[in-house]
Amino acid sequence: MKQEPAAQNSPPASPPSSQPLSEDDDPQALWIFGYGSLVWRPDFAYSDSRVGFVRGYSRRFWQGDTFHRGSDKMPGRVVTLLEDREGCTWGVAYQVQGEQVSKALKYLNVREAVLGGYDTKEVTFYPQDTPDQPLKALAYVATPQNPGYLGPAPEEAIATQILACRGFSGHNLEYLLRLADFMQLCGPQAQDEHLAAIVDAVGTMLPCFCPTEQALALV
Numbered sequence: 048m049k050q051e052p053a054a055q056n057s058p059p060a061s062p063p064s065s066q067p068l069s070e071d072d073d074p075q076a077l078w079i080f081g082y083g084s085l086v087w088r089p090d091f092a093y094s095d096s097r098v099g100f101v102r103g104y105s106r107r108f109w110q111g112d113t114f115h116r117g118s119d120k121m122p123g124r125v126v127t128l129l130e131d132r133e134g135c136t137w138g139v140a141y142q143v144q145g146e147q148v149s150k151a152l153k154y155l156n157v158r159e160a161v162l163g164g165y166d167t168k169e170v171t172f173y174p175q176d177t178p179d180q181p182l183k184a185l186a187y188v189a190t191p192q193n194p195g196y197l198g199p200a201p202e203e204a205i206a207t208q209i210l211a212c213r214g215f216s217g218h219n220l221e222y223l224l225r226l227a228d229f230m231q232l233c234g235p236q237a238q239d240e241h242l243a244a245i246v247d248a249v250g251t252m253l254p255c256f257c258p259t260e261q262a263l264a265l266v
C-alpha cells in the first residue's frame with residue numbers, strides 16, 4: 048500500500064514495518080534520493096525512508112519546467128543537482144523493494160525523465176541518524192544538456208519567475224515553500240543558501256504581487 052506522507056511538507060514517516068525483506072534478502076531493493084518535489088510528494092509506494100544528505104552536490108533552481116510548475120509560455124523553475132566538491136544537499140531517501148521497484152521506476156521515468164528532462168545518477172546518501180552507514184541511491188538530475196535546462200540566474204530573477212509561474216502540479220511558489228519547509232525540519236545543520244536567498248527575495252517582492260483592493264473588487 049502506498050504510504051501517504053503524514054503531512055505534506057514534512058518528511059514522509061516510515062510506514063509501519065510489515066516485516067519488509069532485508070536488503071540482503073531482496074537484491075532488487077533500491078534507494079531513491081529526492082531533493083525537490085520528491086521530498087514532499089514521492090507518490091510511489093516505498094518500504095522505508097530516511098532524511099539525510101549527499102556530498103559533492105549543491106541544489107540549484109536551474110531547471111526549467113513547462114509541465115508541473117510552469118507552461119511553454121512561462122516555464123517555472125525547479126531544482127537540480129550541480130556537481131560541487133564543497134556541496135552538501137539534504138533530502139529524503141526512499142527504499143523500494145520487490146514489485147515496488149519496477150512500479151516506482153516506471154512512474155518516475157514519466158514524471159522526471161519524460162516530463163521533466165531529468166537523467167538518473169547514482170549518489171552516496173548519508174542518513175541523518177547514521178551518517179557512518181552511507182547508502183547507494185538513485186537520484187534524478189537535470190544536466191545542462193537537457194532542453195529544459197535554464198542554468199544560473201540572480202536569485203531575484205529566479206524569485207520573480209517562481210512568483211509568476213504555475214503548472215499542472217500547482218504554483219511554482221508552493222514548490223519553493225514546501226522545499227523551504229522541509230529544510231526547516233532538517234534542523235540548523237542543514238543549510239541551503241541558494242534556497243534561502245530565493246525565499247528572501249520572494250518575501251521582498253510579494254507585496255508587489257499582492258492584488259490591490261481595486262483589483263480584488265473586480266474579481
Ligand SMILES: N[C@@H](CCC(=O)N[C@@H](CS)C(=O)NCC(=O)O)C(=O)O
Pocket residue numbers: 080081082083084085086088112115116125126127158159162163164165186187188216222
Ligand atoms: N529530481 C528532484 C527534483 C524533482 C522535481 O522536483 N521534479 C519536478 C519537475 S519535473 C516534479 O516532479 N514536480 C512535481 C511537482 O512539482 O509537484 C527530486 O528528487 O525531487
